[in-house]
Structures are given as structure tokens and as C-alpha cells.
Amino acid sequence: MTLIDLANPTRFLSLTARLLPWLAAATTALLLIGLYQSAVAPDDYQQGATVKIMFVHVPNAWLSMLVWGVMSLAALGTLVWRHPLADVAAKAAAPIGAAFTFLALVTGSLWGRPMWGTYWEWDARLTSVLILFLMYLGLIALWRAVEDPSRAARAAAILTLVGAINLPIIKFSVDWWNTLHQPASVMRLGGPSLDRAFLIPLLVMAVAFSLLFVTLHLAAMRNEILRRRVRSLQMMQASQRSV
Amino acid sequence: MPLGPYASFIVTSYALAIAVVLILVLWIALDHRRQKERLRELEAGGVTRRSGRGVADIR
Numbered sequence: 001m002t003l004i005d006l007a008n009p010t011r012f013l014s015l016t017a018r019l020l021p022w023l024a025a026a027t028t029a030l031l032l033i034g035l036y037q038s039a040v041a042p043d044d045y046q047q048g049a050t051v052k053i054m055f056v057h058v059p060n061a062w063l064s065m066l067v068w069g070v071m072s073l074a075a076l077g078t079l080v081w082r083h084p085l086a087d088v089a090a091k092a093a094a095p096i097g098a099a100f101t102f103l104a105l106v107t108g109s110l111w112g113r114p115m116w117g118t119y120w121e122w123d124a125r126l127t128s129v130l131i132l133f134l135m136y137l138g139l140i141a142l143w144r145a146v147e148d149p150s151r152a153a154r155a156a157a158i159l160t161l162v163g164a165i166n167l168p169i170i171k172f173s174v175d176w177w178n179t180l181h182q183p184a185s186v187m188r189l190g191g192p193s194l195d196r197a198f199l200i201p202l203l204v205m206a207v208a209f210s211l212l213f214v215t216l217h218l219a220a221m222r223n224e225i226l227r228r229r230v231r232s233l234q235m236m237q238a239s240q241r242s243v
Numbered sequence: 244m245p246l247g248p249y250a251s252f253i254v255t256s257y258a259l260a261i262a263v264v265l266i267l268v269l270w271i272a273l274d275h276r277r278q279k280e281r282l283r284e285l286e287a288g289g290v291t292r293r294s295g296r297g298v299a300d301i302r
Contacts, residue, residue, distance in 0.1 A: 035257075039244055049246045052253050056260045095270075099263050107256040114249040212264065219271045226278035233285045233292065240290070 007084050009225045016218045023215040030208035037201035044198070053111040055201050058186070059209040061104040064132060065167050067097030067213065071139075072164040075157035085221070087153030088228075090160060091143050092220035096213060098136035105129060116180055124173035125181035128166060135163045149228060 034055070044051035071093050077086025108126070109119045120126065139156055146152035174183045186192045192199055246253050 043247070048249070049253060050249045052246075053256045056256055060260070096267060099267055103260055103263055106259060110252045110256045110259075114252055216267055216271060219275065223271060223274045223278055226275070226282060229292065230278055230281045230285065233282070233290045237285065237288065237290045 009085065009088075012085060013222055013225060016222045020215065020219060020222075023211065023218070027208060027211040027215050030204065030211055034201060034205035034208045037204055041201050042197050047115060050111060050114050051198065053107055054198070055205045057104060057107040057111055058202055059206040060100045060107065061129070062206060063209055063213055064097060064101035064104045064129065065170060066210070067093050067100060068132065068136075068160070068164065068167060070217075071097065071160045072167075075160040078153050078157040079161075085225075087149065087157065088221050088224045089217070090153070090156060091149070092224050093217055094136055094139045094143065096216050096220065098133065098140060100209075100213070101129065101133040101136055105133060112180075121180045123179040123181060124177040125170065125179050128170045128173050132163075132166055132170060135159075135166065139163075149231075 038052055038055040041052065041055070043049050071090045074086045074090035074093070077083040078090065105126075108129075112121070113119045139159060142156050142159065143149075143152050146155065171184075173179060174181055185194050186199070186202070194202065
């Protein structure tokens with residue numbers, strides 16, 4: 001099945017109906033394994049048990065950026081290829097991305113208090129992630145403010161592509177500026193600096209949260225297609241009544 | 244599993260993550276039910292799609 005085949009919403013709905021139960025089961029299983037591995041992971045020699053916060057904080061932080069990346073591809077799909085499901089994908093991803101970013105900010109704050117002695121610091125990494133969260137909220141507000149989805153789609157796509165400038169700023173903020181936030185310890189040149197005892201549960205949780213995103217995103221896209229069908233039927237009904 | 248002096252920070256982080264994920268799942272599931280219900284109501288009122296496919300075709 002190609003991307004063109006998926007341009008047909010009915011075909012997309014039948015595909016999601018077949019995929020979603022399997023994806024949901026795989027996500028649940030992997031999340032349970034990840035949670036177990038996080039629970040039994042050893043304490044860090046410096047941080048003690050607070051290192052366990054990393055297993056929820058880091059996957060959410062990665063996904064906060066990945067979801068915006070997916071939305072940026074969808075924005076290109078809307079503006080360049082005019083794929084009928086591109087704006088559906090972008091709209092459905094925004095609340096999920098906002099939730100991941102919220103969790104990255106709050107769990108980071110809860111990790112920062114015992115380790116740094118403060119919940120918040122206006123350093124480059126924390127501030128750029130906060131800006132990402134505000135951009136998610138702005139996009140959600142834009143989708144809700146414009147009633148016609150096709151008009152909202154173009155404005156949202158432009159805003160998404162402009163906002164994508166923030167992604168490299170977030171990624172490299174710890175290298176470009178002096179920050180309280182530590183530099184990258186997994187996705188770095190020379191390989192991860194984390195011990196296997198922490199790296200494996202972290203990667204399991206990262207894959208589990210990524211699968212969670214795929215599952216929720218497909219389900220939210222299915223809902224958005226149905227919402228648009230409801231809208232077009234309501235418009236048909238209104239025009240029939242006015243004749 | 245002793246969590247040390249910062250147990251409340253660790254437990255709050257995990258509880259919050261679980262709560263937010265559950266809220267997302269619940270919100271999406273309820274939204275799906277609501278959209279199908281609205282489609283069913285419209286079809287019951289005689290408004291159908293040109294393709295003739297109805298809400299019964301959607302799982």
C-alpha cells in the first residue's frame with residue numbers, strides 16, 4: 001500500500017481499524033516492560049534513585065520534538081503535495097505533542113529540584129522547550145478558531161514550518177550556550193555515554209512512547225476524518241432544509 | 244524498591260505521566276464514540292453520503 005492509496009480516507013479508516021488493536025497491545029506490553037525495567041534499574045552513584053525520572057522525562061522530551069517534526073512533514077504535505085490526509089495528520093498530532101511536551105517540562109522540573117536545587121531556570125534548553133509547548137497551544141487554538149478545516153490547514157501548515165526552526169535550537173541549545181541542563185548523553189557523536197543498566201530501560205521506554213504516539217495519532221486521525229464527515233453531512237442537511 | 248529522600252519527586256513524575264497518558268487515551272476514545280454517534284443521528288435523519296457508506300461500515 002502506497003502513500004497515494006492512503007489518500008483515500010475510507011481506505012485509511014479500514015487500515016486503522018485493522019492496525020489499532022495490534023498497536024495498542026504492543027504499546028501496552030512495551031510500556032509495562034519499560035516500567036518494570038525502570039523500577040528495577042540500579043541507583044546512579046551521584047543522583048541515587050532520582051535517575052528513574054530520566055526514563056519518563058527523556059522519551060517525552062524526544063517525542064515533543066519528533067511530533068513537531070511529523071507535523072512539519074504533514075505541513076509540507078498540505079502546502080506542496082496537497083495530500084488530503086496531511087492536514088488531518090497535523091491537526092491530530094498537535095494535542096498529543098502538547099501532552100508530551102507538558103510531561104517533558106513537568107518531569108524535568110521535578111528532576112531539576114532535587115538535582116539542581118530549583119524547579120525552573122531560564123536557560124536556553126528549558127526556555128526553548130517552553131516555547132515549543134506554547135507553539136503547540138497556539139496551533140491548537142488556531143485549528144479551533146477557524147471553522148473551515150481547509151482554510152485552517154494552510155495557516156497552520158505555515159505556522160508549523162516556521163516553528164520548526166525551534167527544533168535545532170532545542171537540540172543544540174546545550175552546545176551553543178552555557179546551560180544548567182546537561183548536554184546530550186544518548187544521541188551524540190561517539191555513541192551514548194550512559195551505562196547499559198540505564199540505556200536499555202531508557203530505549204525500551206522511548207520505543208514504547210513512540211509506539212504510543214503512533215497508536216494515539218492513528219486513532220486521533222480516524223476521529224478527525226469522522227468529524228469532517230459529520231461536518232459535511234450537517235452542511236448537506238442545512239442546504240436541503242434551505243431549499 | 245527504596246526510592247530515597249526524593250521519593251515524592253519520582254512517584255509524582257510517574258503518576259503524572261500515567262495520568263496524562265490515560266487522559267489522552269480516554270479523550271480519544273470518547274471523541275470516537277461521539278463522532279460515530281453524531282454520524283448515526285444524521286443517517287437516522289435521512290442524511291447520507293454520496294458513496295452510500297454509513298457509520299455501520301466504520302469500526
